[in-house]
Amino acid sequence: MGETLPQKLPVHLGIIMDGNGRWAKRRGLPRSAGHAAGAANFKKITRYCASIGIRYLTVYAFSTENWTRPAEEVSALMVLFRQYLDEALRDFRDDEIAVRFLGDVSAFPKKLQELIRETEEISVGRTGMVLNIAMNYGGRAELTHAFRTLAQKVKDGSLAPEEVTEETISSALYTAGQPDPDLIIRPSGEHRTSNFLLWQSAYAEYVVMDILWPDFRPEDLNAALWEYANRSRRFGGV
Ligand code: FPP
Numbered sequence: 537m538g539e540t541l542p543q544k545l546p547v548h549l550g551i552i553m554d555g556n557g558r559w560a561k562r563r564g565l566p567r568s569a570g571h572a573a574g575a576a577n578f579k580k581i582t583r584y585c586a587s588i589g590i591r592y593l594t595v596y597a598f599s600t601e602n603w604t605r606p607a608e609e610v611s612a613l614m615v616l617f618r619q620y621l622d623e624a625l626r627d628f629r630d631d632e633i634a635v636r637f638l639g640d641v642s643a644f645p646k647k648l649q650e651l652i653r654e655t656e657e658i659s660v661g662r663t664g665m666v667l668n669i670a671m672n673y674g675g676r677a678e679l680t681h682a683f684r685t686l687a688q689k690v691k692d693g694s695l696a697p698e699e700v701t702e703e704t705i706s707s708a709l710y711t712a713g714q715p716d717p718d719l720i721i722r723p724s725g726e727h728r729t730s731n732f733l734l735w736q737s738a739y740a741e742y743v744v745m746d747i748l749w750p751d752f753r754p755e756d757l758n759a760a761l762w763e764y765a766n767r768s769r770r771f772g773g774v
Pocket of ligand 1: 669
């Protein structure tokens with residue numbers, strides 16, 4: 537079943553790219569080597585998702601909590617983000633992949649922020665898959681930001697308190713205008729949401745796989761897609 541694809545694919549797929557550190561440790565390498573292998577795999581799997589017709593892909597690249605990692609590891613990640621965004625500017629063009637960022641990117645080094653802006657600018661008008669890269673992202677921080685935006689509108693008088701609805705909350709999130717994720721894949725075997733797409737994942741299917749992210753292949757993605765296609769989603773109904 538790993539080679540073919542089911543007919544029913546998720547419209548929006550989320551991936552928690554976990555296990556880079558363990559992958560490196562098993563090889564006696566520094567954690568940054570795991571992130572480098574993870575970044576190369578990010579590019580490969582992103583292009584694969586676009587090629588099979590996934591419409592929205594959201595990857596968790598850096599959480600609001602990741603700043604607490606050793607400075608050396610954080611700076612290695614910043615270098616990788618720059619390298620891959622730079623490459624993405626060129627490589628994703630042929631695939632028509634439109635890149636967006638979820639999170640407070642103002643916390644990143646200036647050069648990286650410029651690259652983020654440039655990547656978003658050249659993505660305007662692209663008609664292929666939307667790739668959301670969650671960077672300095674946390675679900676709680678996103679909701680706090682959204683509630684603050686809505687509270688300000690209520691204070692201004694441009695929004696009535698009863699207009700604070702599921703719809704207006706959704707439209708104040710970083711994913712405004714996008715469908716909620718249907719499937720979230722977590723490689724590396726951990727059964728946790730880790731603050732990823734908290735609001736948007738209310739009805740998402742989760743597939744946890746015992747494979748570290750740098751080893752995660754298109755065949756593994758296909759297996760997760762089959763598992764998703766064979767589940768029955770009831771959205772709280774019967
Ligand atoms: C989690 O593995 C992974 C991260 C915190 C970083 C994810 C980043 C990448 C895959 C690199 C590049 C991404 C882009 C967009 C270029 P972990 O370090 O927590 O692994 P562990 O649980 O085994 O320690």
